[in-house]
Amino acid sequence: MKSTKGLSAQPHEAECFDLETPQPSKDRSLPDHTSSNALWLEARDKPRIRTNELPPISGENARVAARYGAISRGTERLVSAGEVPPSEFDRMRAPFQSGDFPFPVSYGYSVAGVVEDGPEGWIGSRVFCLHPHQDHFVVPVEALRPVPETVPLERAVLAANMETAVNVVWDGQIQPGDRVAIVGAGVVGLLAAFVAAAIPGTLTYLIDHDPSKADVAAALGLIFSGPESAPEDCDVVIHATGSEGGLVTAIDAAGFEGRIVEASWYGTRAATVPLGAAFHSRRLQIVSSQVGQVSPSRRARWSRSRRLDLALSLLEDPRLDVLISGETPFAALADTYLDILMDPKVLCHRIKY
Known part of the structure; x- marks a missing residue:
């Protein structure tokens, strides 16, 4: 999960970069927006659209539609329910979050759009x-990442979750030929399995209690099983269910001296970790993974911006469109937001502005 999940919820560091492709010149016919609409959580499970005034464009800032x-x-379900622990208020802040935890707060971390105004060379750029969920906003250009021409904006919204998945795979230290199990077929679990399966020689299993996820797994070329038939003796196990039962399945699936990556975030909930039976004799490792920091194995050389660029490039595969489970117009988001959060069948729900 992102802390926020990833970004999960940590602000990504800003890093200047050069665009690799020529950008269109400034088009004065583009709309000149001075206000915007944003989704806010006014109180526990109380979403509302607010209208905000936009700051003027100056310096190295850009306005994005x-x-x-x-x-x-x-x-976002945990945020909406007010389940961000006070100890995590600072670490869980999303980039450009408005308001403070618990409420009122404007939260979110995935927008793909087009630059309407800003420094020369940026106008018309797909970024x-x-x-957070907002129809127009002004940010420093260093916070914008170019979307590859081979990635449609409709799919680019998976970038934040793909970034989390990449970090999880790095934390798992998955190597060619490893036997890998991912417990939990949510978006992060599916993307982590997708990335792991691309490592040569890996045998990658996706485990979930919902048999309908088998179709999604098949579309991504993954081996699917329920918890009752989960594989054993795995080199690496990634747990992404956010439940104690899923963690038990993950521990059972790990082989001798196996590595278990805990990618779930439990908010204010406590989780019982079963450390009895053969846990110690099997010399198992449990490590946490959180996207707010680059994995230690890459941190000396990889910035968050470089990691996000990698995530965007990995979205070229059209099979990933299977992760988009629905779409809602932004104008209707306040009315449907809670239903989306509470529906366990939802994978990535897209917002159309």
Whole structure:
């Protein structure tokens, strides 16, 4: 999950970069927006659209018109329910979050859009930004990442979750030939399995209690099983269900001296970890993974911006469209937001601006 999930919920560091492709010149016919609409949580499970005034464009700032966004259901459900622990108020802040935890707060971290105004060379650029749900916004250009021409904006909204998945795979230290199990077929679990399966020689299993996820797994070329037939003796197990039962399944699936990566975030809930029976004799490792920091194995050389660029490039595969389970117009989001958060069948729910 992102802390926020990832970004999960940590602000990504800003890093200047050069665009690799020529950008269109400034088009004065583009709309000159001075206000915007944003989704706010006024109180526990009380979403509302607020109108905000936009700051003027100056210096190295750009105004972006959102085209698509995505709801990170796991993290946003906890935020909407007021389940961010006070100890995590600072670490869980999303980039460009307005308001403070618990409420009122404008939260989210996935928007793909087009630059309407800003520095020369940026106008018309297709970009991704870790930003709350808002139809227009002004941010420093260093916070914008170019969307590859081979990635449609409709799919680019998966970038934040893909970034989390990449970090999880790094934390798992998955190597060619490893036997890998991912417990939990949510968006992060599916993307982590997708990335792990691309490592040569790996045998990657996706485990979930919902048999309907088998179709999604098949579309991504993954081996699916329920918890009752989960594989054993795995080199690496990634747990992404956010439940104690899922963690038990993950521990059972790990082989001798196996590595278990805990990718779930439990908010204010306590989780019982079964450390009895053969846990110690099997010399198992449990490590946490959180997207707010680059994995230690890459941190000396990889910035968050470089990691996000990698995530965007990995979205070229059209099979990933199977992760988009629904779409809602932004104008209707306040009325449907809670239903989306509470629906366990939802994978990535896209917002259309």
